[in-house]
Amino acid sequence: MDRNFNQWLSTFRSSINSYKYYVDFEKVKENADKVKVELNMLNALVGEQNIEQAFESIVAKYPTVIQCLPILLAVRKNQIYCQDENGAVNYTFAKNKTMTVEQYKYFLRETGLFKMLQTSDIKNLYDYCIGVEVGLDSNARKNRGGHQMEDLLERYIKKTGAQYFKEMKLSEIEKKWDVDLSAISAEGKTEKRWDFVVKTSKQIYVFETNFYTGGGSKLNETARSYKMIAEESKHCEGVTFVWVTDGKGWVSARNNLNETFNVMDNLYNITDLENGVLEKLFR
Template sequence: MDIQDKVNVFLDSLLPTNRTYDYFVCWNNVFLQEFDIELCSINSLINIKDDALFRNTFDKLLDKTPSVISVFPYLIALSKNERDGLLKKGEPLEIIKDKKKIEETDSFYFDEKHYEDVKKSKEKYYAFFCQMGLKTLFQKSIKNSTHDYIIGVLVGLDSNGRKNRGGTFFEQLCEGPIIEICNKYGLRFVKQKSISIIKKYGCIVPEGYGRKKADFIVINESISKAMNIEVNFYNGTGSKPEEIIDAYIHRANSFRNSGNAFTLITDGASCWNNAKPQIERGFSEINNIINYSMLLHNGLEDIIKHELLSLRS
């Protein structure tokens, strides 16, 4: 087929979505069984309208259950990485005291090592609770359950992980067929490793790519030749397709110049159907571009036979 025929086959067989049922919410990131006691205890602050009573209840809460501070990072919607830093590594949460004096900060700790210290710093943590808006939240917004509120916060935060889940799912989708081809022809399969690993098998590392990570690498050790396979799924449009193609043209040329090969497995109807000039340019300058349907219909196997086994289809 000529380039235009390849483009037409590619565009006609794109997937409309990569979203599975477990794409939308990873519930393992949402449940909080380890804080059941703390969440029940902090419920004592709900709907206390009187400020003096609220303060008195807050102080008693910290005296009797100082571990309750471990749920504070969840109340203010910190990311999982930030929460892990505070709760597992004992890192402080630094907050600027005054916008006009940004070098001056307050440090707050929420990990187990600081539970007893909190009893001596109730004034400081009460100020944190008020200035963060949490006092107002408990007085006016949370009606019955702090746990239910946090579930809502975590579901919202988890939406940030959807892009990674989608990309990981598409990699997993492609991995099985690639491994089958490698097993069929006795080729070495490597995933998520620095490209420099191919030097171990006698292959030349493309200049400037030694430290970059590859989605997949297929190696024919008998001829010391490697193929980098990059896998991605795009739901959006905009300037991204042009950037993608530019980056992969450079990578494909670098692998070709070092005596190796490169293949791009990309998909997403909403992206590529609206970026036909970019994908046409990609097909004209990158030898090997396929989508998932083409992978399943021997597209990658034909490429590997030609590039790594010197077998024409």
């Protein structure tokens, strides 16, 4: 039965964010625990009026506390560059302090950390660090988002019970199953890594998948590129190219996607996966 492109496009999702997308709390706790001992030592500075002298005493006894100072500024690096009218300094925060205590005091004074520790309502620096790590972890959402569509597709492939492989190179497929993919590889001149490869008793399915929340020229390039692969793969006996994509970003690039839709039998979205398209495909 012929598919209707506009109807198919209307089922595209605005988001595929999972519950684990927003914050990786296991990673947050793991990062905070790395400096938990040092943070607890620095708790003595909270509300301390003679804070600079107290800091000197702590560093003298426990120099490793220096390594946890960057996280108090929401920085994970062990080097921080600062400059003012007195010059530029590249502060280092190794376990064994490599700078003078006076330099570290200047750093805490000028960044406002001393004042924050003296006057804020913070009661525990470990708890404070947990909050900082949650904020920093939100920056990793883009990386997690990039894998969400792959994870989603993998769940549906697993449900079929078919044998599959992740991130498999074109040359590896040729070698493993003795098939000719030269039509796709430009006679062996180019290498390609597929997101998934499924092997059934009758066919090899090579998968690409992506999700686009926003538009842009990249979508048009992707549609044209996959259209070409779809046409080239028709000359590869025993191999079928499958593209699973979704996302409202395609609305602005609908024309190029429509062209690919018209020539590619195995172009699917999330709704197709939910409706069991892979079970039917692998029969």
